[in-house]
Amino acid sequence: MLLLSYTKPFLEGVGTLSNFLFGVLKFLWKVTNLLFSKIRSFLQQLKHRFYAVRSGPENPKPLFKPSHLSTILCCLLHLLPTLLTIILITLNLGGFFIGRELDGLGRDSVKLGVLQVAAKVHELFIIASLGAVIFHVVRNQLARGEGLPLGLMGVGFSFGSVSFFFSPDFWAGVSVSHPRKKRIIALVVTAGLIAPLVGPTSAVLMIPRELDWAAGGGYLWLNGTENQLWPSKLEKGHSPEDGEVHCIAAGWEDIRDNYQTWAFDASQAVPSFEVPQGLGRKFYARTRQSNAFREETWVFTAHNDVTILQSYMYSIWSSALHYLSKKEPEYLRLRKASTRTATVESDLPAVRVSCSPWTDNSNSRLSLFSFPVLAEYNDNTDHLYEGYQVVNATDVIEREMRANPDSAPESPGFRVLTAGLQLPPFPGQSASLGVIVFTRSKRGTGRGASQACSIDARWAKGKSFIQETKTTIQPVPIYYPRHLTIESEFEGGFSSTSFSPPNDGTWRRVNVTSGWFDQLTPREPPRKRPSDDEDEDDDDDDDSRNQTTLEAVLNTMIWDAPTRETIWEVEFAIGLTIIDGMSRSSCDRDFDAICKESQQNYGSG
Structure with missing residues (x-):
């Protein structure tokens, strides 16, 4: 214990001495470094002074070097x-x-x-x-x-x-x-x-974009005044020669031959219809979607006379472009367009058709018919509550039956009877023509079933256009066969099947007379008689009908309509017939000399 008590002070003394010696050595090291740095700095200054005396004063360095x-x-x-x-x-x-x-x-x-x-x-x-x-x-x-x-x-x-x-x-x-x-x-x-x-x-x-580029334009001149080409009143024209139909009814065969296909497409919400052969105008339709009130069928197309001249001018332009590109190389690029569109702004014919539901007249005398009231403009709603305009058409029906006894309901070959009449003025009624469709009853006996349809015709602002797609290079456009289809569209378009024209001056009302309708739907021309080796019954069936062109169209599909309770098929057929006649309303007028050849080459559309 005595030894340990003496050892502790000894070790503390040794530690204190070591710390003192380490501090002394550290101080000596710092003093030595400072001394050597001073000596090094002094030597460097001597060196710089020596170089300065030898080389002279240093020039200032520039911030920017010219180059x-x-x-x-x-x-x-x-x-x-x-x-x-x-x-x-x-x-x-x-x-x-x-x-x-x-x-x-x-x-x-x-x-x-x-x-x-x-x-x-x-x-x-x-x-x-x-x-x-x-x-x-x-x-x-x-x-x-x-x-x-x-x-x-x-x-x-x-x-x-x-x-x-x-x-x-x-x-x-x-x-x-x-x-x-x-x-x-x-x-x-x-x-x-x-x-x-x-x-x-x-x-x-x-990055290039696909755009429409203007490639020329001008004015098309037709022979006639605006009221002659787009008349506000459709009246009966001069009577054709015996055995011929008036030119306004020239397209009824195309409608009859394609009606079943078009009606099927219309039921599938297809909006446009085209005649498969040759140059033709597309028909556009918005058919009713239900039998509810205010549902209507609209049909429109391009003006036939405008389309004939338009197609002729487009062919001239295509030919001129071909030859111009040879003399003026800067126009060569216009021939490389994927699609060419020739547009003409003009009034288009439009027809609105609305028919009443089928009424079975088996136990009543034909007398009163209810025609739907069609408002003239979308702001004319004061008389919409009227619903129907009741007209006594007994004389019209009896006159049609007397003129064609085979069309009587009791006749074995009876299918459809149509009659047009002028609707008298009625508050809120825009339709000027009424068409009555008379067919078999649901039970197949009695006086049949009837349907009354209101026809509202208009001239509407729009445009017709030819759109030709160039899928392959055509070196000489004037020589290869062309299939040109005239398409059309309105400025505003249709918003719904209950669309009413706006009151802004772009939808002019047309007064359709019963005389014009009778000329549009004449008796179907007699068909060519079959040869002796063919069935005579077919011959009798063809000759015994004596039906109008509209009845021929209706007979292709809807003569049994009451059994299916459809309305839009009748509206669609009547609309196609009326609109085709309206588009040809000035067909009896002569073109000028430059366009006479185009009528021969392209037909009546």
């Missing part, structure tokens, strides 16, 4: 994107047309991909040009100006990011007092606005 190569490269950085931008804007504003595809056949997707890469490179060049301008201003302010806030030192890298303008660095530069602060901030903000728009704008300007 022609650097100047040219800096100018190219701005000139290349500027020139390319000017070229792209000029081509787009000038409407340069390159054809239906890019240079070379096919692989447009690859070419468009390359153009997208080129648009990105163009964007990078513009961003680099803006950045170079900003860095030039920054260097100039640092070298020769009043300096810049620290937050704006790297603005040349950050101006393309929208988040930079919400950062403390930018707002510190805005808040600082600087003599040229407004100009610098305006430059940065302008570059920041341009940078996000460069990419989309470059792509829009560089």
